[in-house]
Amino acid sequence: MNWQQAVERTVTGLGYDLVDCERGLRGLLCVYIDRTPGVVYPTGPGEFITVEDCEQVTRQLQRVLEVEGCDYERLEVSSPGLDRPLRRLDDFVRYAGSEIDLTLKVVFQGRKKYRGALRVVGDDPAAGLELVFQEGKESHVLGFVLDEVRDARLVPVVDFKRGSRRDAAAGGATQESGGHEE
Known part of the structure; x- marks a missing residue:
């Protein structure tokens, strides 16, 4: 199984939507997740990704990627941001x-x-x-x-008086960790 399949299987298995995953410079593995409508999450209610969601996915991905022997230096799991890409x-x-x-x-x-x-x-x-x-x-x-x-x-919608359609957690929730070396 390649690293992309391992990431997709893990993220969707936890009930999240895998928006994108990519390899960056110096062994960085970036994974962008979103909440799936209608799913109740142990990290709390709401439609926006939280830091706790990113932490949960990071911990599980670290285990899976190690077992699968996927090589990376750093793992970063985050929300897709205010300008979320639409791919599917x-x-x-x-x-x-x-x-x-x-x-x-x-x-x-x-x-x-x-x-x-x-x-x-x-x-x-x-x-x-x-x-x-x-x-x-x-x-x-x-x-x-x-x-x-x-x-x-x-298109990002920000209302500084009332928050935004996608609150601050959606634009900035990120969990980063060290990786696994072969």
């Missing part, structure tokens, strides 16, 4: 109604980058998604499918 169809469905930044793989009507409200079309999201965006005073709708997307991210 489930992500787009989960965040329908949210404002997103969308970058297409191919230029459409003179541009690749759009910002607008995400909508799911009909009963089958795989058949199509829409982005409702403003150009001047006019509202436009861009239909797209997942295969046409190079990058999609939530």
Whole structure:
């Protein structure tokens, strides 16, 4: 089993959503997790990743990666941040109604980058998604499918008077640890 499979199996086995995992410089292994809607977590209620969530996943990953013989120097487990990437169809469905930044793989009507409200079309999201965006005073709708997307991210919403849609814990929860050497 490779390190990516070990990470995915461990994170999803603990009930979290694996947003991304990547190797960085000098043996850094970064794992980005999110809470799954409807799951009750032992670290407490709420929809946002906490430091305790990151600690729990870090401890379990350290054990699994050692048993699997995966080589790394440091392990960092954190939330995906305020500008959470949307990669899978489930992500787009989960965040329908949210404002997103969308970058297409191919230029459409003179541009690749759009910002607008995400909508799911009909009963089958795989058949199509829409982005409702403003150009001047006019509202436009861009239909797209997942295969046409190079990058999609939530637009951070911060209200300094009332907090944000994604509270401070979501933007900054991180647990870092030393790693395992072969």
